[in-house]
Amino acid sequence: xxxxxxxxxxxxxxxxxxxxxxxxxxxxxxxxxxxxxxxxxxxxxxxxxxxxxxxxxxxxxxxxxxxxxxxxxxxxxxxxxxxxxxxxxxxxxxxxxxxxxxxxxxxxxxxxxxxxxxxxxxxxxxxxxxxxxxxxxxxxxxxxxxxxxxxxxxxxxxxxxxxxxxxxxxxxxxxxxxxxxxxxxxxxxxxxxxxxxxxxxxxxxxxxxxxxxxxxxxxxxxxxxxxxxxxxxxxxxxxxxxxxxxxxxxxxxxxxxxxxxxxxxxxxxxxxxxxxxxxxxxxxxxx
Amino acid sequence: xxxxxxxxxxxxxxxxxxxxxxxxxxxxxxxxxxxxxxxxxxxxxxxxxxxxxxxxxxxxxxxxxxxxxxxxxxxxxxxxxxxxxxxxxxxxxxxxxxxxxxxxxxxxxxxxxxxxxxxxxxxxxxxxxxxxxxxxxxxxxxxxxxxxxxxxxxxxxxxxxxxxxxxxxxxxxxxxxxxxxxxxxxxxxxxxxxxxxxxxxxxxxxxxxxxxxxxxxxxxxxxxxxxxxxxxxxxxxxxxxxxxxxxxxxxxxxxxxxxxxxxxxxxxxxxxxxxxxxxxxxxxxxxxxxxxxxxxxxxxxxxxxxxxxxxxxxxxxxxxxxxxx
Numbered sequence: 001x002x003x004x005x006x007x008x009x010x011x012x013x014x015x016x017x018x019x020x021x022x023x024x025x026x027x028x029x030x031x032x033x034x035x036x037x038x039x040x041x042x043x044x045x046x047x048x049x050x051x052x053x054x055x056x057x058x059x060x061x062x063x064x065x066x067x068x069x070x071x072x073x074x075x076x077x078x079x080x081x082x083x084x085x086x087x088x089x090x091x092x093x094x095x096x097x098x099x100x101x102x103x104x105x106x107x108x109x110x111x112x113x114x115x116x117x118x119x120x121x122x123x124x125x126x127x128x129x130x131x132x133x134x135x136x137x138x139x140x141x142x143x144x145x146x147x148x149x150x151x152x153x154x155x156x157x158x159x160x161x162x163x164x165x166x167x168x169x170x171x172x173x174x175x176x177x178x179x180x181x182x183x184x185x186x187x188x189x190x191x192x193x194x195x196x197x198x199x200x201x202x203x204x205x206x207x208x209x210x211x212x213x214x215x216x217x218x219x220x221x222x223x224x225x226x227x228x229x230x231x232x233x234x235x236x237x238x239x240x241x242x243x244x245x246x247x248x249x250x251x252x253x254x255x256x257x258x259x260x261x262x263x264x265x266x267x268x269x270x271x272x273x274x275x276x277x278x279x280x281x282x283x284x285x286x287x
Numbered sequence: 288x289x290x291x292x293x294x295x296x297x298x299x300x301x302x303x304x305x306x307x308x309x310x311x312x313x314x315x316x317x318x319x320x321x322x323x324x325x326x327x328x329x330x331x332x333x334x335x336x337x338x339x340x341x342x343x344x345x346x347x348x349x350x351x352x353x354x355x356x357x358x359x360x361x362x363x364x365x366x367x368x369x370x371x372x373x374x375x376x377x378x379x380x381x382x383x384x385x386x387x388x389x390x391x392x393x394x395x396x397x398x399x400x401x402x403x404x405x406x407x408x409x410x411x412x413x414x415x416x417x418x419x420x421x422x423x424x425x426x427x428x429x430x431x432x433x434x435x436x437x438x439x440x441x442x443x444x445x446x447x448x449x450x451x452x453x454x455x456x457x458x459x460x461x462x463x464x465x466x467x468x469x470x471x472x473x474x475x476x477x478x479x480x481x482x483x484x485x486x487x488x489x490x491x492x493x494x495x496x497x498x499x500x501x502x503x504x505x506x507x508x509x510x511x512x513x514x515x516x517x518x519x520x521x522x523x524x525x526x527x528x529x530x531x532x533x534x535x536x537x538x539x540x541x542x543x544x545x546x547x548x549x550x551x552x553x554x555x556x557x558x559x560x561x562x563x564x565x566x567x568x569x570x571x572x573x574x575x576x577x578x579x580x581x582x583x584x585x586x587x588x589x590x591x592x593x594x595x596x597x598x599x600x601x602x603x604x605x606x607x608x609x610x611x612x
Binding site: 113174175176177179180181182184185186187194195 | 342346375376378381382384389390393404407452456458459
């Protein structure tokens, strides 16, 4: 069955995932990236904040492989630390969205009636906001720190999870096994948590990966516009901010191209992994 | 002796196009302890709806149940709150569903689900529940129950899953087991085994069974008493032997002659001409009027009440004069 977590089932899922070439490429890239982000700073003794007074805006050299920015900070160190920030913001804000969205979807789909109307209409209202503008406003009102950026992006992403969970709960609550749980005398709370929730998680897991990728992009866009993560904290978005200057764009590609490439690679990898998980969870796919 | 279950004037309505339409009405029956009562009828005649309404398993938004009384062990369960009703479910009245493939939770092992059935009303100590489940699996005839306990529903065959369903219904030793076409999804040899098992378990536990089926063979095998339903109403209720030897209602007679029999050499089976009236367009008089071979003028506009005849009751004007004999 679709989501049974059984040894042989799990083996099948993994087998299908490993057979998914793009997903494997994505997974390998992401793993390398995460390892680099975690361990390179201590191995190479990187510091994204320290200023080398001898070189401002210097091209790549032995001391600074990707050169330095206009205030003399090592660009490679900033790229790696920026990855920490970007990935953390991406994953954490997707978690925030998930934690808000899934319970609301579950409640709306399970209780129906007035609860459903209230939750789903609020979701509709949220979805009809131009979210980028809202994020811009909120980020400038609440102050621009990594925490607020994470929370704001996370908070505005809940509707996707709510709608997704709601839709699968609607179909699952009519399943015979839910009725047989009612027939043995289970209380509604238990039916919701033990029967409906686990069976509606598969699409949520997939959506979580896409949401993470999207949050990374949103954070970068915000930082690029100068409203996300603020210097001296690095993030891929605010590294790309350099590219707003024509001279950097034209003459110092080593400053912004690596961040751009990493951003694209990361988002692509995560999306491929999401695709892979989706195909792997689909029992109808041949192995 | 006071009956275990006494249903008086049960009515179930469904919302169709914003109007409430009765799918089942004027249902009266009694069930004695240890008895097997079967409800037979065509698809859509309201058998399952009748059974589900006992446990209030129908969706509240689209179904409305009303009854003068549903006395279970002397207590009127039709007036209970939803919370009180969860205590009746499983413990007082258990249910075996038709399709074992979809009636087990695919993400939990068979064992965990069975444990849940034991634990839900706290009748078994959590430390001992695993052993209780394994014992019950063995009792319903599952080989190597320790192994099966750890497996998921999709790893079991249809017959085994149905046995698990039976085990779940039995876990809390309910006084009544409602079995809604428990063998329809199984092939014939497994059907016989499952019915045999149900009988054996009933002898042991003394539970009463309400068996819903459209298979007259199953009925003959299992039932003490039979209720025949047609278009949402009971048309006849008789002890099994009487029903097969001396069917009263024209519909019952039609049903019995429509069963293929190996001791009679005929080219074509007898059929009951016509179709069942739809829910939204029920005739004013007898619901079987259009298809009845012995219809009379008064059947058209007048709904016959239930007439008692010996141990049977029948909803047909043919028995009007003879009532109370």
